[in-house]
């Protein structure tokens with residue numbers, strides 16, 4: 158099956174009918190028509206349509222070597238630097254459609270899957286590991302253009318160092334190994350887009366202390382006993398004037414509960430092997446490939462932020478003030494640094510013994526950690542330059558009422574009439590201050606993990622020897 162269309166995607170997610178709970182009720186009927194999901198499902202449908210659009214097809218698809226079908230490039234396991242570049246361009250083309258605001262657009266998980274498949278050899282010969290099953294799950298996904306959510310992290314019950322001494326009452330764990338498969342009980346912290354994808358990938362993040370907590374599998378989202386519990390929706394207002402971003406891009410976040418879920422053996426690629434799971438995560442291609450996808454998207458998001466900042470500056474005519482220029486330059490520096498780090502990681506990419514080209518991970522780790530710290534500051538900058546404009550934002554209806562003309566006059570700026578100026582400031586508000594905007598900030602703070610521990614990883618993996626010997630030589634010579 159070639160890359161799917163938006164309608165095919167919607168039909169599929171509507172047919173899944175996963176057990177999704179929102180505001181105390183089970184979501185019933187077509188999920189693509191439900192007020193909390195319809196905006197984001199429509200947007201993702203548009204992404205799929207782009208794959209089939211003659212103007213974009215070449216940029217977004219490649220020919221499968223097994224079926225000859227045109228399939229999405231995010232599933233491509235890169236073999237050359239040109240492949241890496243193709244991946245970047247594909248990711249950025251999709252990201253442009255949402256201003257980079259869809260962290261879990263389907264290319265994210267497709268990339269994760271490609272990275273898993275490209276790392277399958279690490280599982281070969283390991284106890285309770287099934288690399289061939291992993292490869293066939295990947296082939297199935299790639300050829301059917303399936304969508305995925307994922308959940309890796311355990312609930313926040315106790316994050317203390319001695320938490321493993323507690324009786325385990327929350328974490329999703331293997332409670333039984335039967336003839337037909339694993340039985341999983343417990344919860345996982347979060348799955349963004351839970352309940353609105355074909356399947357869910359469940360994997361144990363590193364640091365697991367018990368073998369019953371190590372597993373890797375992918376199952377249909379509607380598997381019996383699997384429940385997705387939503388936060389409140391941030392897309393209640395479907396007006397693209399009032400809520401230009403949240404009406405289209407609110408990816409739902411869900412707690413995932415496994416109520417004695419049977420995971421058939423053919424869907425399991427790893428279980429009960431802490432060392433293999435750790436190795437697979439840390440030494441496989443998950444980290445470099447996924448970070449390459451994330452940074453490619455974040456560049457587009459920063460371009461979007463920069464555009465909003467510039468537009469505000471021009472509209473209310475504050476560009477002559479030195480501190481305003483300096484604030485815009487902070488965004489520019491962040492953006493240009495990200496681009497440089499991404500390109501450096503591609504320049505330094507190396508081909509491994511399986512023939513896969515792997516972008517250099519060091520600059521990508523620096524890039525993600527930098528964005529985790531920088532993003533909240535950039536949001537603050539939009540607030541500082543937008544000031545009260547971010548609160549003088551009447552709804553569209555008010556402009557259509559009898560006071561509309563007065564508002565058009567009193568809220569004007571330059572040659573922008575009030576309604577147009579407010580549209581710009583509503584965009585800035587939705588990015589920086591609405592519930593949707595606040596979630597975006599939290600999202601980027603914790604994207605790919607806790608910033609504190611990512612910084613620690615950079616410290617631990619960075620080769621200190623060259624700098625130490627440089628200084629030692631210097632000391633000896635002086």
Ligand SMILES: Cc1cc2nc3c(=O)[nH]c(=O)nc-3n(C[C@H](O)[C@H](O)[C@H](O)COP(=O)(O)OP(=O)(O)OC[C@H]3O[C@@H](n4cnc5c(N)ncnc54)[C@H](O)[C@@H]3O)c2cc1C
Nearest residue numbers: 307308309310313316347348349410599600603606607609
């Ligand atoms: C909007 C959003 C969407 C998400 N979507 C997904 C998803 O789709 N799938 C998924 O698997 N995950 C998802 N996540 C989870 C994300 O991966 C985690 O938020 C991230 O890994 C941090 O873990 P945590 O939230 O459990 O924080 P915690 O680990 O609970 O940390 C809380 C605080 O305690 C500190 N802390 C805790 N432990 C330590 C330690 N050992 N050393 C030092 N400090 C420590 C942290 O620095 C932090 O300040 C999402 C998160 C957000 C915010």
